[in-house]
Amino acid sequence: MTRTGAPRPHPAASPPPGVSSLPPIGPFRRLRTALSLAGLAQWLTVPALTAMVAMLTRDEDLAVRAQAIGGTLALMLLPAVLLAPLAGLLAARVDRRLMLLIADVLRLVIIVTVPLVDLAAWTLAAAFLVGCLSLLWVCAARAALPALVPDPDGEPGAHRTATRVIYGPAPAAAVLFAVLALIADGTLGRGSRADLALYAAAGIFAVSAAAVAAVREIPVRAMPAVPAPLRLLFQGPGTAAARGLGLAIAGAFLAGGAVAAVARVHTGVLGGGDAGYGTVLAGLAIGFGFGVFLGPRVLVPFSRRRLNGLAVVAAALALGVLALVQNLVVVVFMTAFLGVFAGAAWSTATTAVTDPDTPEDVRPPAYLRSVALVTALVAFLAAPLVTGAIGTHRIDLGDGGHDFAGSSAALLIAAAGALLSGLLAYRRADDRRGIPLVPDLHAALHGEIYTPPEQAAAEPQPVHRNRGVLIAFEGGEGAGKTTQARLAAIWLRDHGYDVVTTHEPGATKIGMRLRAMLLDRDTTGLSDRAETLLYAADRADHVANVIKPAMDRGAIVVSDRYVDSSLAYQGFGRRQPVEDIARVNAWATGGLVPDLTVLLEIPPEAGLRRLPAPADRIESEPQDFHERVRAGFRALAEADPDRYLILDASRPQGELSREIQYRIREILPDPVPAGTEDATSTFPAIRDA
8 A cells, every 4th residue: 555645736737637748749730630631521521422412313303312312321321330340450450641641532532533423323332432431530540649649648638639630520511511502502503513512522631631641650559449339239238327328329319310311301491402401510510519518517416317318308309399490590500409419418428338447549438339320320211211201291271381391200200219218218317216307407507406305304414324435535646536535525515415534544643653654765674564564553543533433423434545555555566465465454444345436547657747756655666566556456446346436547637526426426325405504503514534
């Protein structure tokens, strides 16, 4: 075990992990620019090809035109559903710079040939080929940017940057398409060809290829295998709550996919043309990005799982309004709202099921991504079929009439499916069963957690239980345990709980003396067994005089380190028998085990760089010692996964705090009744042991 506990703030000068460690200039910036341009061209290709096939089938009936548009979208997405593992294998074995260049150049050539060949069949084939090349490009881009970061501490930031440059340009591409469509209408006449957008995409691909060529070399680093979406979908996530979240994602992407699939036909009915089509797509993309940003940040006291289901229900209702309204401006605004709700559903679902052991470059979780891909593909195929099968009908309404288009019917059916998915997802993933929704939501709007009146009347005193709650924070040096432990304690205090914060070693007077001996670099000749027993002695005194009295009165104890630190440091780190150390500590603590152990993981070299000098006796141990400690913590967590929350400590502090709060909610007693503050005359305070 090591020093911990004594309040040691994060170095004020330390920048957020993964930010300052990114190279500010040079190959990383050039490649980031190149990938941003390629991402813009890739997303611009989507409306350009669908508009092109719509123009080439304009003389056909509605069914053929709708199916051609939906087929174009489906063919562009099909490689990601069927060929993802193969693309990942190629990206792992082929030079990434070469693959990026090939993908850009071949997409340029294919796109240029579409207006030259001028055939719907070739446009559909081009859509599939572009989809295959885009899949290869995405895999290579995800691996290339992190490979240019020499410092492993900067890789998480590089992975996030790669995600942004791949998906971030989508709204800009939709806006650019709408602008190009307006220019084409103004210069070439309304209903003109989509050549301008295709040539613009080809030109951007050319600039991107030139920028990639300027990056002389991209190092080759190992990358994880890309899972097969269909296999993950059939295997399932393993838990009922995750399946509920998967239903929510299915509903959100059914709604969004249906809009994308019939938008060109629907805006044509409303007189919008390609410009209106681009505006609808822009509203959907911008709204989705806004929703992804807002999802973890709005209604913080409200359950994320409840919010996830409600967001899908709201998206379904927005889709229903969109389907019935015959005004293009209203349709655009309702599409944007749909995007916001779908984005919020996506971000709340992925936050709830993110596996901290999953590398950043394959987040969000593969299962939910598989659900999204397959659902969107189904929507691209089914919505146009419904549109064509129903056609357009005139409905007489008294003195007037209403043209009911097949696209409206397809959107209404999708809205019904999304609504059902949202309701089922809410029911399966609800983690506040028995709490009425409306008062819970009303309290969250005021920044509070709802407490039922009958509970408040029955429990006018502060929250006490026969046994309190013990939450331990563990991890290697510089992982941010002390910071997160204090933030969790403050959050608990703000919600009215009696909280005791403590630490090991040195939480008692005797412990302070033991701490001085254990961590002083001048302490030499201390045997490994003696060190282990001294830590156990400190812990025995700590439990007897701090932890157990607090838990006996029903308090929540937040401890910076506990037994697992001895198992990891003295067991795995010192290479002593872990079973023997566990038996000694079980006797010292009376068998007291934490209700939750939060394990913050960070590479040892990155964590040690965060610490202020001089290093203590444990911090001064060699690198391989700290690597064994890290492996030891992971082994302990894997042996008892229900008790652990494993987090990547290089992520932003706010994200970590939110995930910790979500997990703590699951083990908390009922919220403090409304009269608690009056009954105690003060907030239950955090007491440092």
